[in-house]
Amino acid sequence: MTANLNTIRATIESRLATELASSPAIPVVFNNVSYAPTPNSSWVQCLLSFGANEYLSQGLTTDSQNRIVGVIVINIFTPAGVGSGANYTIGKRIRDLYNRVIVSGVYFDAPIGPEVVGTPAPEGYFQTQVRVTFEFIEEL
C-alpha cells in the first residue's frame, strides 16, 4: 500500500490538537491556517514537512519498501517578560507527546528542544521551538 502523506499528516497533527485541547487548553495553529494571536496569551504553531524518501528494499513497485522521513517544527509562544516557566511547561507536554512514540506506523525520534528563539516571530512573545524528526515505512 502506498503511503498517504495526508493521513500521516493528520496522524501527527491530530495528536497535538487533542493534547492541547485538554486542560489547560492552548490554541494551536497548523500549516496554511490564518491565526491572529491574542496579545499576552500562549499559543502554539505546528509546521510539518516531509523530506527525503529513500529506497529501503528491492522490488520496484511491488513487494518493496521506501523510507519516508519528515520533521515537525513546533513553535511555542508565551507572554514576554514573565519568565520561561509557562513556555517550558507547554514544551514538556509537546515533547512527551512524541518522544520515541510509534503511532500508526509513524516512528517519532527523540525531540530536539525546546530551544529558545532569539528573535521571536511574531514579536512580543517569548518563543521556544521543539523539533521532532519522524519516519514512515512505505510498503508497496
Place this chain on the structure above:
Amino acid sequence: MATIRGEQGTVQFDAAGTTNATIVGTRSWSLTITKETLDTSVHGDTFRSFVGSMVSGSGTVELVYDPDATGQAGFIEDVVTVNDPADATFELFTTGTTTDTDSVSFAGIITDMEITSTVGELVIVSCSFITSGTITSNLE
C-alpha cells in the same frame, strides 16, 4: 544497452526446494562464483598452464527485518536446519522475477545468519550461503 539498479533486483527462495517465492524486504544480495584451477604444467614448460576445475559459489542476502514479511522467516530460520541436505533453492534476480531470466539459480545452504538491532536504526538481517551442486546462470 540497459544498465540496472539494485532496486530492480529480487531474491526468491524455498527452504524445501519446491516453489521459490520472493523474500519481501530484501535490501541487497551478492554472489561470488569461484572456479578452481588445476595446474597442468609439465617439465620443460616455461609458462604455467591450467585447466578449470570445480565451480562453487557463495554470497550474502541482506534483509530489512520484518517478522510478517513474506518469505523472511523461512529464509532466516533455515540456518538452524540440522543435517541440512542442501535442498533449499535460491534464485537471485538482477531485475524482474521471471524464472530463469536475468538471474542465477542454485541449491544451497545458509551457513550464517546475523541479526542486528541498533537504537534509531532499522533491524537488519544478513545471511550468508554457499551453493551446492549446479549453478545455473541466466545473466545474459
